[in-house]
Amino acid sequence: MANILCSPSKYVQGAGEMKKLGEYAQKYGKKALVLITESGYKRIEDVLKVGFEGYDIEPVYEYFNRECSKTEINRLVAVMNEKGCDVIIGIGGGKILDTAKAVAYYKEVPVLICPTIASTDAPCSALSVIYTDEGVFEEYLFLPANPNMVLMDTEIIAKSPVRLTVSGMGDALATYFEARACQASEATTCAGGNVTMAAMSLAKLCFDTLMNEGVKAKLALEAGACTKAVEKVIEANTLLSGIGFESGGLAGAHAIHNGFTVLDECHHMYHGEKVAFGTITQLVLEDIPAEELEDIIDWCIELGLPVTLKELGITEVTDEKLMAVATAACAENDTLHNMPFEVTPKTVCAAIKAADAYGRYFLGE
Template structure:
């Protein structure tokens, strides 16, 4: 039985690391396409331009258009060819980074990732989530390798909105439970191999850090401070969750997230916020003990993660809407089939409705 553990070649976390970006990028090329989110383009483009030029590296900045879609990837591939870029750099949020990874893959170039937020586990993975231009989940693009380098600049990350940081915790919160489901079902990871014990251990460490430091970190981030708890949660959200999901496996929580993308009223919610509710659904499907479920609910309530459909924007969860989510989430190619039991749309529908009812009970709405 083949087992594989995957990770970026190097992970660097610390204050002021983006200022050293040309030093890192220079190890891989001399002409860089630097894809930036709108915020990073406004706040960092001039500084990066000066730093890259001082290092003798050609700097080609591009603003990310907002969606990791096939159209956006193709647009950037054209620029890479026209400018003769030999390395791709992504600076921004999860979709910016996934787009940079996708462009690098299609152009067969090295990629350096510098997240501006700790909102997903996307930075470390050999995976990109591709959406339609309208923001509906399209496909997972499985890449042959992880990024050459991931740089987490805590000076930048602490300045990001606290909601994004909390969304990262929602994404990371599911990592252990999905990895354990994959182990229990003898399922496979995104690499097509089976989970490793190392990945499961990292996923459990990720969960333990969130439970211990999550609330402390959220409160610190709200004051734009970087405390030991913030450092720990950045590592959990990014590296531990990234390696944990990729080499441990995905299951129901992320499939529910993908299903929720069919509801336009949920499009304003962040990835990790939808994953957090997806985890609630997974725990209901697995009939976990109430002690386990309550620990997750208490954590979500403490940091502000959604536990109901209403909090996700779906204030009128009609049977037709929720069945559409369930059908999408239970597609034959979805990760929900890493659960250690048979899953179909009816099973998912029932679990979504039950999870929503439980969440409303804890919010005092039921």
């Protein structure tokens, strides 16, 4: 099997870049469907007006219906047909961006991705995570191409709730460990081949950046400052993790996240928060040395990422609930089987219990 790496055609990161959106977008079409939430539009309406003013492209704004589901994708395809749009721009968080990518795929038009938060590694990928209308994981939609452009306005992102950027660090935490597992098992990555050296290097750089800059970035954001550490973490959460997970591969952490979506108690938690706990669970499955596991758990605690089931919202833990999570995580079409050893619902359930116990121990509970 070939070694394959893929990436967005263009990645732009800097303060105030959203004010140039029209300049960038006019290279891809004449009429853009701009997908955004109503609250998001109100927040950056003035920036968007400046961004499109004077450029040869017309924006058509459409509010997102909260879920990246087949129902919402089909609705937006119909809107594009009705309005005659020839490019789509997704502005917001992971589910909006995944929806924009899916709509672009079905319409065969370019897509520009403009995150207003750095909470997931979704922006750069040729992948959309499809959920049911109720928010339960349904499937991965693998796309034939990455976004035409990813635009990160760090001025906007730095003003977003700190918890969202921390959640992005939780998502990015999984990147290196899942890529390492896929390399060991020679699993097929989301890019359709084996792991490249470049992807492994980017995944490791992602991990090292999180460890070195993560806590500094959180403290800076809490102080309202966009520092070099913040800029580095935004790149780690988005570009390094995006290329790293896609061309490095997914394994245990994201599959275990998907398992937790079957529990209503966890629906209020962000994607990266569940992935962080999934990463700890994967590391328990791998039986990594105790000091390495302690370092990861301590880092999560410093950032405020969940290390126990209680922190995930599961106040009444039962074997039935954990087995339901483990069974869903081991679904035939999910990525837990990319681990370099056999996994079963029973071993995953045991790892979840142990991960929770370690988290409680290090929290002093």
